[in-house]
Amino acid sequence: MNVELVGRPVARVDGRAKVTGAARYPADDPVPGALHGFLVTSTVARGEVVRIDPSQALAHPGVVAVYTHADLPRLTVPTFPYIKGFIPLQGTAVHHAGQPVAIVLATTLEQAREAANLVRVDYRAEPPTASMDDATEPPHLPLPFRGRPNEITRGDAAAAWEAAEVRVEARYSSPTRHHNPIEPHATTAQWEGDRLTVHETAQGVNLTRSVLSTAFGLPPDRIRVLAPFLGGGFGAKGPVWPHTILTVAAARLAGRPVRLVLTRAQMFTLTGHRAEFRQHLRIGATRQGKLTALVETTTAQLSRTEESIFNESDSSSTLYDCPNVHVRQEGVPPDLASSSYMRSPETTAHFGLETALDELAWQVGVDPVELRKLNHTAVDQETGSPIAGKRLLDCYRIAAEAFGWSRRAPRPGATQDGDEHVGWGMATEAHTFAAAPADPPVTASVTVGADGRAVVRIATQDIGTGTYTVIGQVVADAMGVPLDAVTAVIGDSALPYAGVSAGSATIASVTGPVDRAARAARDAVVALAVADPRSPLAGVPADEVVTAHGHLFHVRDRARRDSYRAVVGRHGAPVETTGSLRNTPGHSYGAVFVEVRVHARLGSVRVTRVVTAHDMGRVMNRRTARGQVLGGVTWGIGHALMEHTVHDRHTARVVNANLSGYLVPVCADAPAVESHFVDHPDPASTALGARGFGETPITGVPAAIGNAVYHATGRRVRDLPITRDKLL
Amino acid sequence: MRAFGYTPVRDPAEAVRVARQTPGAAFIAGGTDLLNLMRDGAQRHEHLVDISGLDLASITDSASGLRVGGLARMRQVAEHRSVRERFPVLAEALEASASPQVRNMATIGGNLLQRTRCGYFRDAASACNKRVPGSGCPALEGWNRGHAVLGGSEHCIATHPSDLAVALLALDAVVHLLGPDGPRQVPVGGFHLRPGQAPHVDTVLRPAELITAIEVPRRAAAVRSRYLKLRDRATFEFAVVSIAAVLELRGGRVRDVRLAFGGIATTPWRSPEAEAVLRGEPLTVAAIERAGRVLVRDAVPRPHNGFKVELVQRALVELLSGLGGLR
Numbered sequence A: 001m002n003v004e005l006v007g008r009p010v011a012r013v014d015g016r017a018k019v020t021g022a023a024r025y026p027a028d029d030p031v032p033g034a035l036h037g038f039l040v041t042s043t044v045a046r047g048e049v050v051r052i053d054p055s056q057a058l059a060h061p062g063v064v065a066v067y068t069h070a071d072l073p074r075l076t077v078p079t080f081p082y083i084k085g086f087i088p089l090q091g092t093a094v095h096h097a098g099q100p101v102a103i104v105l106a107t108t109l110e111q112a113r114e115a116a117n118l119v120r121v122d123y124r125a126e127p128p129t130a131s132m133d134d135a136t137e138p139p140h141l142p143l144p145f146r147g148r149p150n151e152i153t154r155g156d157a158a159a160a161w162e163a164a165e166v167r168v169e170a171r172y173s174s175p176t177r178h179h180n181p182i183e184p185h186a187t188t189a190q191w192e193g194d195r196l197t198v199h200e201t202a203q204g205v206n207l208t209r210s211v212l213s214t215a216f217g218l219p220p221d222r223i224r225v226l227a228p229f230l231g232g233g234f235g236a237k238g239p240v241w242p243h244t245i246l247t248v249a250a251a252r253l254a255g256r257p258v259r260l261v262l263t264r265a266q267m268f269t270l271t272g273h274r275a276e277f278r279q280h281l282r283i284g285a286t287r288q289g290k291l292t293a294l295v296e297t298t299t300a301q302l303s304r305t306e307e308s309i310f311n312e313s314d315s316s317s318t319l320y321d322c323p324n325v326h327v328r329q330e331g332v333p334p335d336l337a338s339s340s341y342m343r344s345p346e347t348t349a350h351f352g353l354e355t356a357l358d359e360l361a362w363q364v365g366v367d368p369v370e371l372r373k374l375n376h377t378a379v380d381q382e383t384g385s386p387i388a389g390k391r392l393l394d395c396y397r398i399a400a401e402a403f404g405w406s407r408r409a410p411r412p413g414a415t416q417d418g419d420e421h422v423g424w425g426m427a428t429e430a431h432t433f434a435a436a437p438a439d440p441p442v443t444a445s446v447t448v449g450a451d452g453r454a455v456v457r458i459a460t461q462d463i464g465t466g467t468y469t470v471i472g473q474v475v476a477d478a479m480g481v482p483l484d485a486v487t488a489v490i491g492d493s494a495l496p497y498a499g500v501s502a503g504s505a506t507i508a509s510v511t512g513p514v515d516r517a518a519r520a521a522r523d524a525v526v527a528l529a530v531a532d533p534r535s536p537l538a539g540v541p542a543d544e545v546v547t548a549h550g551h552l553f554h555v556r557d558r559a560r561r562d563s564y565r566a567v568v569g570r571h572g573a574p575v576e577t578t579g580s581l582r583n584t585p586g587h588s589y590g591a592v593f594v595e596v597r598v599h600a601r602l603g604s605v606r607v608t609r610v611v612t613a614h615d616m617g618r619v620m621n622r623r624t625a626r627g628q629v630l631g632g633v634t635w636g637i638g639h640a641l642m643e644h645t646v647h648d649r650h651t652a653r654v655v656n657a658n659l660s661g662y663l664v665p666v667c668a669d670a671p672a673v674e675s676h677f678v679d680h681p682d683p684a685s686t687a688l689g690a691r692g693f694g695e696t697p698i699t700g701v702p703a704a705i706g707n708a709v710y711h712a713t714g715r716r717v718r719d720l721p722i723t724r725d726k727l728l
Numbered sequence B: 001m002r003a004f005g006y007t008p009v010r011d012p013a014e015a016v017r018v019a020r021q022t023p024g025a026a027f028i029a030g031g032t033d034l035l036n037l038m039r040d041g042a043q044r045h046e047h048l049v050d051i052s053g054l055d056l057a058s059i060t061d062s063a064s065g066l067r068v069g070g071l072a073r074m075r076q077v078a079e080h081r082s083v084r085e086r087f088p089v090l091a092e093a094l095e096a097s098a099s100p101q102v103r104n105m106a107t108i109g110g111n112l113l114q115r116t117r118c119g120y121f122r123d124a125a126s127a128c129n130k131r132v133p134g135s136g137c138p139a140l141e142g143w144n145r146g147h148a149v150l151g152g153s154e155h156c157i158a159t160h161p162s163d164l165a166v167a168l169l170a171l172d173a174v175v176h177l178l179g180p181d182g183p184r185q186v187p188v189g190g191f192h193l194r195p196g197q198a199p200h201v202d203t204v205l206r207p208a209e210l211i212t213a214i215e216v217p218r219r220a221a222a223v224r225s226r227y228l229k230l231r232d233r234a235t236f237e238f239a240v241v242s243i244a245a246v247l248e249l250r251g252g253r254v255r256d257v258r259l260a261f262g263g264i265a266t267t268p269w270r271s272p273e274a275e276a277v278l279r280g281e282p283l284t285v286a287a288i289e290r291a292g293r294v295l296v297r298d299a300v301p302r303p304h305n306g307f308k309v310e311l312v313q314r315a316l317v318e319l320l321s322g323l324g325g326l327r
């Protein structure tokens, strides 16, 4: 029999193509006759465009057109997943600095960029509000977003808080942060009559298609969206942004294909961000640390045109057993660009909750791990029904043991090594993964050719996480063929339907249909073999045929064998099957333990050791799963210690819109990470026992670091990032 | 980025001549700063004179001192044996700068002439007196966490970002220049200018003038020298606070000390008064703390950078007590 590939640390099938440059990303392939687009963006944050003079730009060599709101046809503003509330170049109002006000088309990128500088725009500018602190209006409760209310009430939290034996009250805050995938957003739009092809840096080819369909009033079947590889998205490429729509519109006006690539600076205003966030938490508990009340009010940055809140408080309302809960997610709209989802939207609110639990643990004198076990819930806090397959308690045990948590110093500030205070901290990790939309169901097709090779087709994406590889593993196992006999074709909206690669939904929604299609292909080939008098397996009951290594065997007499290649070859036509399956959302969990060292005199914080344990049902590929842990931990270090976007208080412009001013961790900031997995199939899974996982690791990291800093120094920093000025 | 002319040159005199004769010309060496500024529209040049091929990259060590060609690469200098043995502060400052990739490209001359990292300066759409004289200084009332607490004016409070210059300042190095009027020499301490009324002028360099070499006088005490750089991540980042120190002790007393500071001032900063506090005294933490207080006596903290005043004093204790063997 085949040794199962699923679960093993199989190397990425596209790894070599990526490191040799053979992998073609959406902006890589030249499109004959394509013009280069460049956006002219607003220098002011609030007001109106009064006049645009493109004459100098039009006189610049190579410039073909400059389009403004006067030129563009009126388009329909799509709703979610178009996050913005308006399309630029449809009117004169300016809602944030960096908003596109014109698009320049030229023969070369350099010409387009220079001409964009030469477009003269006059504004009637008004003083903007650049931060939540400066907003004149009080925070308000926005309408429900995607069916989720912004206020959740369970029991009587206010009364329970008043009556609690022990109380913790604290305010936590996080600044604006940007996704900053290494690959900038890029769109190439090509019209042929009323058919549209778009090469797009998209986390969801079908999502992009549906948004363009609405905006341009075009039936979806006339639009094809291609995204074979992605250089990271982290949510920034989940929604569709204005530059995509504007590029498509410009290509239609110009009658030529247009390619547009955003600059790094433009990515700080045009593709969403994690909103600035404030959190007021009140936690009531018994003297033993059992939660009795949780009252939380959060305030997130909204924009003038978009009211949605993406910094979700799921953890506060569902992660622990607590009878009395009141969560209110409020917002304030400054004159800034709209925020959006960013890897693990829970992370911001989770930081406050997991820090507050640490504060509670110290207050009641209970070990932070024990406190979390005491408040563990085996049932859904909203419905009361059991959570199938939840193994969070195993995560605490595994990670605590591996870390050596039992040797933790009992007091803060007790351990010094040379010039440094040493501290240990931990936090729970939790993430709600999404389901693909139910209609149409996610579908995969598998085609077996006369060469015996299998091609699996599905309109999902590999956003760098390893989809190509895992799909291949699933097909290889289901059919009994080697991994290199499987080719995955994805990232194309013309393929069988799949949803967006966001919300950790890919593996959870895609592997079930792929497995079904592959099993159907196997069964079809077996049926052909046993019905074919020329086959050594002729007449064998189908259920007595096993498959392995690309061959078909009689289960008891292995000498009677055939192969995929021979069977399909004799059949004379490829065998094609499909499989469909719906999935449901759910949760993945984990525990993260960290050690930090804080320089006593200089306040420098180093994260020196990290141990994680995660429960995401079955682990499909240990190597790609570990990749998610490494990425999440590293990003969590960035969140905790450095990342923040700065808006100028007077102009509402981003002051650090580049990777020199917006710091992300470098290798020297990232310690060795020891990752463990419970690896137990989830009985409720429709994905071979797996659950959605990718965004889970990171959620607890900022709090674990902050808790470790407290343990090291006795200093509690509630405002991220924890820079040295807060520790002097 | 606009189209620009380009002339590679082969000898220093030619470089100066072409630069003087060509309107809107600038030298380009490694290009690691210049090209970013041009791409971002923060700086414009009609013509680039490529000096990277000039024969000015050698490093020589003699009885009088070290001479480093203006076009020596940062990496080459950091790896040079004499530099490592006789002027460790210099090697440390270079190795704490940028990344290996940048250090392979970037030159010594270009390093001294790199421009400030102030976010407003690098955003072509912002006001900035250094970029557009008279347009205003948004950093004064805006985001100034990285800005100077010493040497600023009401027109500009940007820091000079070079680590190398800080180390060279502690070593009393001299910059050798070649211009249309011939060669001249300027001590590093007089090379960078405080913003005053004219923040757009960073240095005393005249039009078409070329940095041909840096000379570092031989000083036995420089063997005991060190560079401490504090920043917001472990590597590949500019200094929040940095200090270059050369310390000479005799019998537990400070015979001589040279201190230069980065990150806290508008230019690489030397404090003769702070040095005077220590000179001739026994090296103790209390004495270093006194010197630190003298250093920051005239500091003007802004809303976000006040912590630098405290941090630089602590960093001074950290560095000198380590260098002087107090720990």
Ligand SMILES: Cc1cc2nc3c(=O)[nH]c(=O)nc-3n(C[C@H](O)[C@H](O)[C@H](O)COP(=O)(O)OP(=O)(O)OC[C@H]3O[C@@H](n4cnc5c(N)ncnc54)[C@H](O)[C@@H]3O)c2cc1C
Pocket (backbone or CB within 6 Å): A660, B026, B027, B028, B029, B030, B031, B032, B033, B034, B035, B051, B070, B071, B096, B097, B098, B099, B102, B105, B106, B107, B108, B109, B110, B111, B112, B113, B114, B161, B162, B163, B164, B209, B210, B211, B212, B236, B237, B238, B239
């Ligand atoms: C990502 C990044 C991180 C960095 N981090 C640091 C850091 O931590 N510490 C630090 O000190 N620096 C840092 N730097 C700055 C870097 O050291 C400088 O960009 C580099 O030294 C400039 O040298 P260059 O040869 O590339 O100069 P160029 O970019 O070619 O030129 C810079 C300027 O100097 C002029 N010029 C160059 N050579 C001469 C000469 N011989 N005579 C006259 N004029 C000349 C040019 O006309 C131009 O105005 C960083 C740079 C980058 C890009």
Ligand code: SF4
Pocket (backbone or CB within 6 Å): B116, B118, B119, B120, B121, B127, B128, B129, B130, B131, B136, B137, B138, B139, B140, B147, B155, B156, B157, B158, B199
């Ligand atoms: S500090 Fe100097 S460089 Fe920065 S904005 Fe002000 S004038 Fe410009």
